[in-house]
Amino acid sequence: MTARTPTPLAVPLATLVIALALMAAPGCRPRSESKLRIGVKGFVEQRVLAAAIGELARRAEIDVGQPRECGDTHGCWSALAGDRVDLLIEYTGTALSYRGLPIGPKGERPDAQLARIRSVDKPRKLRWLVPLGFDNGYRLLVSPARANVQRLRSIADLAKIEGGVRLACPQTYLERPRDGLSSLLSRHGLKLATDPLVIDDTAKRLRALRAGRVDVVVAYATDGALRDLPLTVLKDTLGFFPPYRAAVVVRESALARIPSLEQQLRRLRDRFDERTIRGANYAVEVGRQPATRVARQLLRALGLVQASKKKSKLQDLVIARAPGDRLETLTPRARRALHQVFPGRPTQVSSEVDPLRPLKRGEAQLALVGAERLFTRSGGALRLSRDVRVAGVVGRRLVHLLRRRGDASSDALAGRLGIPEDDGSAGRLLGELLRRAQRKVNARGRAAELIAKLQRKELDAVLLLASVGEKRLAELIAKASPPLALHPLPRLAERDAFPFLRLGRLPARSYVGQDKPIETLAAQVVLVGPAPGRQVDGVGGPAEALPNRGRPLSRTEERRLVKVLGIGGTPDPLLIGPPGKALAADxxxxxxxxxxxxxxxxxxxxxxxxxxxxxxxxxx
Structure with missing residues (x-):
C-alpha cells in the first residue's frame, strides 16, 4: 500500500494547530500575559504605590508590565476577578463597602478587620497579602481661624454654624451610599446652607476654603495638597467613617506563576504612614515629579533599594529656603505658581542657612525669602542687593504683638520682651527694630516657648513675624491660659530705617478673642532669582556653555509668575530698584x-x- 503524499496545505495547517494548542496550554501564555499586571485606580497615590511595587519586582528580575488603569473600585475589582490584572492596592473600608459587608464596630483592630475581608475573598482565590501601614480615610477640614473663633473641634461642632454649612467635596463623595454626604449629614445632625460645591481637584477645593467660599471641605487623609497647609482636621467623635487601611490584594494564580512575587510584596508590610504617603503625593501633585521617580525615592528612603548610579535627565527647579525663616506655610503656593509658569518641570526645596548664596553659586534658580533678606546695612545706610532680582510676591508676614488679656499697660512694648531666635531673618529684623527703639530683648526662642513664658508671667510681651492665621500660631493663641490678646504695634519712628516694612492690618477675627482689626507692620515674602548680567560664581569661559541652574528668569517668565500669583503678586517697588521702577520688557x-x-x-x-x-x- 503506497503512502499518501500530504497536500501542500497539510503541513502549515498542522503546524498552526500545534502552535495554538501549545499557546492554550497552562504556562504557555504569550510574553505580554506572563508579565506582572498591576491594576491602578485613577489617582496619584495608586500610581506611586504601583510604581514602587513594580520597581521592587523588577529588581528581583520579575517581568513587569505597565500599570493598567482600571477606573473606579468596581472596574478594578472586575479586572481582578476577570484575570485582566494580577494585583491591586485596595483599602479595607472600600472593600467592605463593595462586598456589602458591615464596616465593623468603632475601634476595631486592623488585624481583625483584615481577617474578615480575607475570609470573604479566600474562596475567590484572592489573597489580601500585606497591609501597607497607613489609612487613607476621609477628613473634614476647616480654616484655623474659623476653628478657633467658633471653637470647631469635631464634625458635630459644625452644627454651631448658623444657617447651615457650606461644603465642598468631590463628585464621588456624593455617590457613596454608606459614608457619603447624605449619611454624614444624617448621622451628625447637620444641614447645608446651599447645594454642595462639587470640585474634584483637591487643590481647587482648598482654594475655595481659603477664599471663604465654603466653610468645610472633604478630602483624603493622604492628599498631597494638604501637606504644609494651615488647616484644622475635625475629629470624627461618632466613628462615622470606617478605617481605610491600604493593603495589597493579589490573585493566587499570579503568586503561583511568579514564585518570588510574594517575598517582594512582604517587604512592604507596614512600611508607610500617612505623612510619608502624603509627602509622596505632594511630590507628584505639587512638585510635578514623575510617579516612578517618587516611588524610587520612597524605596531608597525606606532602605528597600539602593540608589541608582544613572543620573536623571530631568533637571529640578531648585528653590532655596532658610529653615529658620519658618516659611513652610507659603512654600506650597510658591511651588504651585512655578509649576504653572514652568509646566512639567519638577521642583525641590533646598534648606540653606543663607538662601541667597546658592543663587550666586548657580546651585539654585530661585530663593523664597522675606523682603528683609534683600537688604544689607553699610555705613548706616540700607542697601538693596544687586546680585538678585525679585520675581514675584508669594505672601506677607505681619508683626504679631501679644500680651496677656487684661493687661492695662498703656505702652504695648513696655516690660520684658521676647522675640524669635536669630537663626532666621524674622528674629534678626525684630531684634534690630527693638534695639533702634531702645527696647531691651529679654528672651529669644520658638513661638511656643515664648508664649509659654508669657503665660507664666516671665515675659510681658512677645513679638512674632507670621502670616495671618498661621495654623500653629492660631492654635497656640486659642489654647493659651490665661488668654492672650493681640495689640496694635506702636508707631515707631525707627520704622523709617526699614522702608520695606509697610503699614498693615490683621483682619478682625483672625484669632480667638480678636474682635477688631489690629494695626501693625508687614513685609512681603518673595521669590527671587539671580540678577541678569551677574556672573555666577565658578561659571565662565567654556564652562558657560554647560547647563546651569543659575539662569536668571526672563522678563516674560517674571510677568507670567506675577500674573499666576494674582492679587498681591506684584513686588513692592522698593524691592526692584528706585521708587516707581516698573518691570521692563525683555x-x-x-x-x-x-x-x-x-x-x-x-x-x-x-x-x-x-x-x-x-x-x-x-x-x-
Whole structure:
C-alpha cells in the first residue's frame, strides 16, 4: 500500500494547530500575559504605590508590565476577578463597602478587620497579602481661624454654624451610599446652607476654603495638597467613617506563576504612614515629579533599594529656603505658581542657612525669602542687593504683638520682651527694630516657648513675624491660659530705617478673642532669582556653555509668575530698584544675539578641546 503524499496545505495547517494548542496550554501564555499586571485606580497615590511595587519586582528580575488603569473600585475589582490584572492596592473600608459587608464596630483592630475581608475573598482565590501601614480615610477640614473663633473641634461642632454649612467635596463623595454626604449629614445632625460645591481637584477645593467660599471641605487623609497647609482636621467623635487601611490584594494564580512575587510584596508590610504617603503625593501633585521617580525615592528612603548610579535627565527647579525663616506655610503656593509658569518641570526645596548664596553659586534658580533678606546695612545706610532680582510676591508676614488679656499697660512694648531666635531673618529684623527703639530683648526662642513664658508671667510681651492665621500660631493663641490678646504695634519712628516694612492690618477675627482689626507692620515674602548680567560664581569661559541652574528668569517668565500669583503678586517697588521702577520688557535682540554668539564660541572651544584629546588618544 503506497503512502499518501500530504497536500501542500497539510503541513502549515498542522503546524498552526500545534502552535495554538501549545499557546492554550497552562504556562504557555504569550510574553505580554506572563508579565506582572498591576491594576491602578485613577489617582496619584495608586500610581506611586504601583510604581514602587513594580520597581521592587523588577529588581528581583520579575517581568513587569505597565500599570493598567482600571477606573473606579468596581472596574478594578472586575479586572481582578476577570484575570485582566494580577494585583491591586485596595483599602479595607472600600472593600467592605463593595462586598456589602458591615464596616465593623468603632475601634476595631486592623488585624481583625483584615481577617474578615480575607475570609470573604479566600474562596475567590484572592489573597489580601500585606497591609501597607497607613489609612487613607476621609477628613473634614476647616480654616484655623474659623476653628478657633467658633471653637470647631469635631464634625458635630459644625452644627454651631448658623444657617447651615457650606461644603465642598468631590463628585464621588456624593455617590457613596454608606459614608457619603447624605449619611454624614444624617448621622451628625447637620444641614447645608446651599447645594454642595462639587470640585474634584483637591487643590481647587482648598482654594475655595481659603477664599471663604465654603466653610468645610472633604478630602483624603493622604492628599498631597494638604501637606504644609494651615488647616484644622475635625475629629470624627461618632466613628462615622470606617478605617481605610491600604493593603495589597493579589490573585493566587499570579503568586503561583511568579514564585518570588510574594517575598517582594512582604517587604512592604507596614512600611508607610500617612505623612510619608502624603509627602509622596505632594511630590507628584505639587512638585510635578514623575510617579516612578517618587516611588524610587520612597524605596531608597525606606532602605528597600539602593540608589541608582544613572543620573536623571530631568533637571529640578531648585528653590532655596532658610529653615529658620519658618516659611513652610507659603512654600506650597510658591511651588504651585512655578509649576504653572514652568509646566512639567519638577521642583525641590533646598534648606540653606543663607538662601541667597546658592543663587550666586548657580546651585539654585530661585530663593523664597522675606523682603528683609534683600537688604544689607553699610555705613548706616540700607542697601538693596544687586546680585538678585525679585520675581514675584508669594505672601506677607505681619508683626504679631501679644500680651496677656487684661493687661492695662498703656505702652504695648513696655516690660520684658521676647522675640524669635536669630537663626532666621524674622528674629534678626525684630531684634534690630527693638534695639533702634531702645527696647531691651529679654528672651529669644520658638513661638511656643515664648508664649509659654508669657503665660507664666516671665515675659510681658512677645513679638512674632507670621502670616495671618498661621495654623500653629492660631492654635497656640486659642489654647493659651490665661488668654492672650493681640495689640496694635506702636508707631515707631525707627520704622523709617526699614522702608520695606509697610503699614498693615490683621483682619478682625483672625484669632480667638480678636474682635477688631489690629494695626501693625508687614513685609512681603518673595521669590527671587539671580540678577541678569551677574556672573555666577565658578561659571565662565567654556564652562558657560554647560547647563546651569543659575539662569536668571526672563522678563516674560517674571510677568507670567506675577500674573499666576494674582492679587498681591506684584513686588513692592522698593524691592526692584528706585521708587516707581516698573518691570521692563525683555532685553533687545542685539543683546540676545551677543549672548548666543558668546555661547557658540564657548561650545566651539569645548569641541576643539575634545578633538585634541581624541587625537592624543589615537596617537597612543
Amino acid at each position: 532685553p533687545p535682540a542685539k543683546s540676545t544675539a551677543k549672548a548666543i554668539i558668546r555661547r557658540a564660541l564657548n561650545l566651539f572651544a569645548l569641541a576643539f578641546l575634545a578633538w585634541l584629546m581624541m587625537i592624543a588618544v589615537r596617537g597612543r
